[in-house]
Amino acid sequence: MRAFERSLIVVAAAAVIAVGAGSAVWAQGGEWKAPADAKATKNPRAAQKTDKQALANAKKNIDTNCQSCHGSGKGDGPAAAALPPPKPADWTSAKVASETDGELFWKISNGRGAMPPWKHLPENDRWDIINYIRTLQKK
Ligand code: HEC
Numbered sequence: 001m002r003a004f005e006r007s008l009i010v011v012a013a014a015a016v017i018a019v020g021a022g023s024a025v026w027a028q029g030g031e032w033k034a035p036a037d038a039k040a041t042k043n044p045r046a047a048q049k050t051d052k053q054a055l056a057n058a059k060k061n062i063d064t065n066c067q068s069c070h071g072s073g074k075g076d077g078p079a080a081a082a083l084p085p086p087k088p089a090d091w092t093s094a095k096v097a098s099e100t101d102g103e104l105f106w107k108i109s110n111g112r113g114a115m116p117p118w119k120h121l122p123e124n125d126r127w128d129i130i131n132y133i134r135t136l137q138k139k
Contacts (some may be wrong), residue, residue, distance in 0.1 A: 032086075034099075034106040041102030045127035049134065058132035061125055065118065073136045083114050097137045104130050 037077060048054040064072070069088035071077035080088045089096055096104070108126055111117035 014075055032107065032112055033105040036060075038106035039100050039103045041100075041105060041128065043101035043105070045124060045131060046127060049131045054128045055132050055135065058125070058128040061121065061129055062132060065121070067127075069114070073133065086113065088115070091133045092136050096133070101127070101130050101134075104133065 045054070067077055067079040068079045069075070069083070070091060071080065071088075073091040075088040075090040077088060099107075105126055107115075108129065109117060109119050121129075
């Protein structure tokens with residue numbers, strides 16, 4: 001076998017392994033837990049929790065990046081119906097309300113399954129999004 005053919009087989013095998021690992025994560029519909037250290041991380045934007053400008057910026061970010069799935073915050077976005085379970089989370093649910101800011105930050109940053117990772121958004125923007133999510137829960 002020529003080296004070129006051999007390298008093709010290696011690439012194909014790697015692709016099979018990658019897809020396999022991806023679907024294992026996808027199929028993991030059980031409880032989604034953040035690591036303990038992430039859970040304990042304090043919100044560095046806690047002082048901005050009621051900052052109107054920061055919250056307005058977060059709302060804009062959400063309209064652009066999250067609304068298609070999370071809709072009004074209740075997981076009722078236009079793309080939600082087409083997604084297989086687990087469905088986009090209801091941010092106003094008791095479950096999300098019971099999670100720490102650090103836990104939500106870790107989940108938003110890393111994603112799972114259909115929930116994309118948002119590591120590319122500036123950290124402050126991610127924390128401000130969490131501050132905004134908290135305003136939906138106080139009802
Ligand atoms: C393409 C659809 C989609 C988009 C866009 C999306 N999400 Fe999600 N989100 C999901 C799904 C699906 C889940 C449930 C994932 C699971 O439980 O495995 C989820 C779960 C969550 C959770 C709950 C985690 C938990 O279990 O407590 C939070 C918080 C969240 N998303 C925030 C966001 C934020 C913030 C954005 C925008 C920056 C966003 N999502 C954009 C699909 C999406």
